[in-house]
Amino acid sequence: MSEHDHEHHHDHDHSELSETQVRVRALETVLTEKGYVDPVALDLLIETYEKKVGPRNGARVVAKAWADPAYRARLLKDATPAIAEIGYAGRQGEHIVALENTPKLHNMVVCTLCSCYPWPVLGLPPVWYKSAPYRSRAVADPRGVLADFGVSLPKDTEIRIWDSTAEIRYLVLPMRPADTEGWSEEKLAELVTRDSMIGTGLPRSPKDLK
Amino acid sequence: MNGAQDMGGKHGFGPVHPEPNEPVFHAEWEKRAFALTLAMGMPGGWNIDMSRFARENRPPTEYLSMSYYQIWYAALEHMIKERGLVSDDEVAAGHSLRPPKPVKRVLSPADVAKTLHRGGPTDRETNTKAQFKPGDRVRTKNINPLTHTRLPAYVRGHVGTIERVIGCHVFPDSNATGAGENPQWLYTVRFDGRELWGADADPTTKVSIDAWEPYLEST
Numbered sequence: 001m002s003e004h005d006h007e008h009h010h011d012h013d014h015s016e017l018s019e020t021q022v023r024v025r026a027l028e029t030v031l032t033e034k035g036y037v038d039p040v041a042l043d044l045l046i047e048t049y050e051k052k053v054g055p056r057n058g059a060r061v062v063a064k065a066w067a068d069p070a071y072r073a074r075l076l077k078d079a080t081p082a083i084a085e086i087g088y089a090g091r092q093g094e095h096i097v098a099l100e101n102t103p104k105l106h107n108m109v110v111c112t113l114c115s116c117y118p119w120p121v122l123g124l125p126p127v128w129y130k131s132a133p134y135r136s137r138a139v140a141d142p143r144g145v146l147a148d149f150g151v152s153l154p155k156d157t158e159i160r161i162w163d164s165t166a167e168i169r170y171l172v173l174p175m176r177p178a179d180t181e182g183w184s185e186e187k188l189a190e191l192v193t194r195d196s197m198i199g200t201g202l203p204r205s206p207k208d209l210k
Numbered sequence: 211m212n213g214a215q216d217m218g219g220k221h222g223f224g225p226v227h228p229e230p231n232e233p234v235f236h237a238e239w240e241k242r243a244f245a246l247t248l249a250m251g252m253p254g255g256w257n258i259d260m261s262r263f264a265r266e267n268r269p270p271t272e273y274l275s276m277s278y279y280q281i282w283y284a285a286l287e288h289m290i291k292e293r294g295l296v297s298d299d300e301v302a303a304g305h306s307l308r309p310p311k312p313v314k315r316v317l318s319p320a321d322v323a324k325t326l327h328r329g330g331p332t333d334r335e336t337n338t339k340a341q342f343k344p345g346d347r348v349r350t351k352n353i354n355p356l357t358h359t360r361l362p363a364y365v366r367g368h369v370g371t372i373e374r375v376i377g378c379h380v381f382p383d384s385n386a387t388g389a390g391e392n393p394q395w396l397y398t399v400r401f402d403g404r405e406l407w408g409a410d411a412d413p414t415t416k417v418s419i420d421a422w423e424p425y426l427e428s429t
Binding site: 020021023024025026027028029030031033034035036037038040041042043044045046048049050054089090091092093094095112113114115123124126127128130131132133134135136137138139140141142143145148149155156157158159160161162163164165166167168195200 | 215216217218219220221223224225226227228229232234235236237238239241242243244245246248249250253254258262265266274278280283286287290295296300301302303304305306310313316317318319321322323325326327328329330331332333360361362364376379380382396398400406407411412414415416417418419420421422
């Protein structure tokens, strides 16, 4: 692509973006004037998912399951009430199932049809989770997808893909990293990454925190 | 519908590109489009299956070239206009030109937290008996409805194993068309990778979907 083409392409994207911006703003004005939406409620919705609900919630759940065997058992038996114990529940997490990774089994979650994702524990999905490369390949070439994330698993590990086709939302419970005996839940939570709870990553190791 | 949204197993989309330290939203308008979509569910009166259909029901060339929130926004505008809540000339003018239509409820700031916390559970009471039990071999039906379905093309006509009986849940294929919730038994069905992708597939891969009873038949 020549420099000219590149600039042209960039301008094109930019004007399309502006058009979308203008259109969304126009619709919000119309809906507000008609009394169908309250802009303060819109601000609260945005603030909820920008500031309050995100993968730190899920990290607390995972860390508690690592530290507390009774909680782990409750989480694996029926995750929705176990997660509600910590205060996380609701939209796009009405029916949650926790998936336990073991040395023989690695779980990975996808929604090939849209973007289903456990909001109360992970927040809103990242762009890659909603995009065609992930949605198309996760079910057919999971090891290839894991390689895109820099993850390589032993050849004989079973890889189980969960396509979220109904209203059941899946949370991966990754394996607890070695050399973390006696760690507090707070410290363990620092090892839990978002991707490790989707199954496209592994938790950090204690040396990553240093 | 067999639209561009049904992506499982399609080739040519290239590698996954995770974005380091990705923000929740990438532009101000994405935030507003997201919040408008959530807030309009109440006065709009549509259900989640109707909104999913509104998103996927567009020409594949459009679906694949639009960003995620552009698709959300386009679906929102479509559903609002379809119900006569707003007209084209009003969006063009950027102002309301007519009195509002009466709506059942509007999301108030005081209700945001509890509405999100309540969510929309889809499990329903039933007095029917589940036809399948864990361990049963089932074949997914070959269906190709023009309307909304949650049976992905890549599993249709394939044999899998019932892993879990989840419960009785709202059936999207009915709910999306306004034909009612029509709750049906829902199962986790596990497939061997080679059953789906052929003899050359990685033998360590297993894939599961959650499938309602009308999608399945015994083998």
